[in-house]
Amino acid sequence: MDAEQNTLGWPSIEQLPRVVCSKMARFFEVAELAATAIQRRHRGQPSPLTEGNTLLGGSRHTLHHWCMSSPVTAGEKYDGTNLGKLRGGTLLGRRLVIEPTATTYQRCNLTSLRALNVDAAIDELVSMAGGEHAPQRTAIYGELMCNSVLYHYEASGLAKSWQAFGALLEFDSESAAGAYATGSSTAGLLCSLSGDRTVRVCNNATFGEVLTRHRVPVIAATSFGSLCETVASQRGWMTAERGEGLVMNVRRSGKASTYKWKISREPQPSAVKELSELLEALADGAGGKGPLVDRSIHEMVRHLHSVSTHVDSSTLAPAAAKPQQKAAKHAVDKAAIDQAIASALTKFDALETTFEAEGKQSLNQLSELLCAEVLSDADLALPTGGDDKEAAVRAVGVSVKRYVGQAYSAWCKTQQGAR
Numbered sequence: 001m002d003a004e005q006n007t008l009g010w011p012s013i014e015q016l017p018r019v020v021c022s023k024m025a026r027f028f029e030v031a032e033l034a035a036t037a038i039q040r041r042h043r044g045q046p047s048p049l050t051e052g053n054t055l056l057g058g059s060r061h062t063l064h065h066w067c068m069s070s071p072v073t074a075g076e077k078y079d080g081t082n083l084g085k086l087r088g089g090t091l092l093g094r095r096l097v098i099e100p101t102a103t104t105y106q107r108c109n110l111t112s113l114r115a116l117n118v119d120a121a122i123d124e125l126v127s128m129a130g131g132e133h134a135p136q137r138t139a140i141y142g143e144l145m146c147n148s149v150l151y152h153y154e155a156s157g158l159a160k161s162w163q164a165f166g167a168l169l170e171f172d173s174e175s176a177a178g179a180y181a182t183g184s185s186t187a188g189l190l191c192s193l194s195g196d197r198t199v200r201v202c203n204n205a206t207f208g209e210v211l212t213r214h215r216v217p218v219i220a221a222t223s224f225g226s227l228c229e230t231v232a233s234q235r236g237w238m239t240a241e242r243g244e245g246l247v248m249n250v251r252r253s254g255k256a257s258t259y260k261w262k263i264s265r266e267p268q269p270s271a272v273k274e275l276s277e278l279l280e281a282l283a284d285g286a287g288g289k290g291p292l293v294d295r296s297i298h299e300m301v302r303h304l305h306s307v308s309t310h311v312d313s314s315t316l317a318p319a320a321a322k323p324q325q326k327a328a329k330h331a332v333d334k335a336a337i338d339q340a341i342a343s344a345l346t347k348f349d350a351l352e353t354t355f356e357a358e359g360k361q362s363l364n365q366l367s368e369l370l371c372a373e374v375l376s377d378a379d380l381a382l383p384t385g386g387d388d389k390e391a392a393v394r395a396v397g398v399s400v401k402r403y404v405g406q407a408y409s410a411w412c413k414t415q416q417g418a419r
Helices: 014-045 060-067 110-113 121-126 175-186 204-212 227-240 269-283 295-308 334-345 351-375 386-418
Strands: 074-076 081-086 135-144 162-170 190-193 198-202 222-224 245-252 256-261
Touching: 014 060, 014 110, 014 269, 014 295, 060 227, 060 245, 060 295, 110 295, 121 135, 121 204, 162 175, 162 204, 162 334, 175 190, 175 198, 190 269, 198 256, 222 227, 227 245, 227 256, 227 295, 334 351, 334 386, 351 386
Parallel strands: none
Antiparallel strands: 074 222, 074 245, 081 135, 135 162, 162 198, 190 198, 190 256, 245 256
16 A cells, blocks of 8 residues: 555546537637727727736637647547556556556456567657657556456457557656657657656557557557547447547647547536537527637537437346436535546556455555545546535545445455355
8 A cells, every 4th residue: 555656647638528618618708808809999998908818729710720620639548547667667557656576457467568568669759759868767558458348348359458558758857858749749759748847649640650560559549630520420439339438639739639538428417517508508609609610610519419418328227218216415426426436446456456465454545545536536526615515525435435345345255255
């Protein structure tokens, strides 16, 4: 439980639907502000534009270019856990460094991953920028396919495997990181700065070619001309529930921004709420601003909404619909809490590993560790304050403790049965 912290963790990524809603809201805000500024200038009144109240980042051109002209690279979002491998062989979990003596992680055997030589691939990625500054640390990151029974993973031979999706390069200065990002982007890689000194190399065709050349398994990436095109073409795949979702890298001004787009089986109440409100506003004209937005963007919002609200087939009974039950009253959706717990569990090793090493005395510390992780989950959308937030935090704590306790009881029964 006192393992070393991973200080080169893969950055969290935002939900695509919520980012789209945010950018649309900013455009509406800027359009309103610009109209007010024009009216006041015509009347000789003070401008509403101030240092903290500007038109930056919300123009119609900016919105249209991001949605309709920025190239996109998309790959399947596998449902497992992020795991990195440093140059030199050290393995990195989402939050902790994996012990060098560990033979398994999240119930997956690490033998083949430890034997995989990523150093040659890392060396080629580093050399592609043509710069003088070598990174201090570099890791190839991938998805450890620990949830092998989901989707097509067993049939596709992906179960328990590790599939790369990107790299992190940490430099000794911001200028060195910037120089690498610029040089490697020119060479065909898709990069963005993560913090001041770290470059994130995203998955695209060039990255895939480098890794394949060095026999490192990598998630397939497909190129699209724009975000609108990507959403329109992948809507059917999403509603067919063939996978957890997509990871989408949007390139603009030579830099990449990464987003996740999940199927409706993944609880996303905030995204559904925001998309529903945006659709309603657009249908009502958005105060005269809706018609200023291209039709393809209207269509994209409808596609995103239809995917997020699509009937989740895993909730349907085989013969007939399940009877309606009165929902429990929580300050935050229980399904969202359960999903956040499931996500938190992938950021550390399997609970059974800790139970075996430390026994019952680990329960409180595990509960506190997981509770903190769940409460920091951006997708959980906790209330912002007051009694609702306190109730939500309590609900999370109760759910986490119950889960850990039940997992421990199940583990104990397994141990008794093995004797």
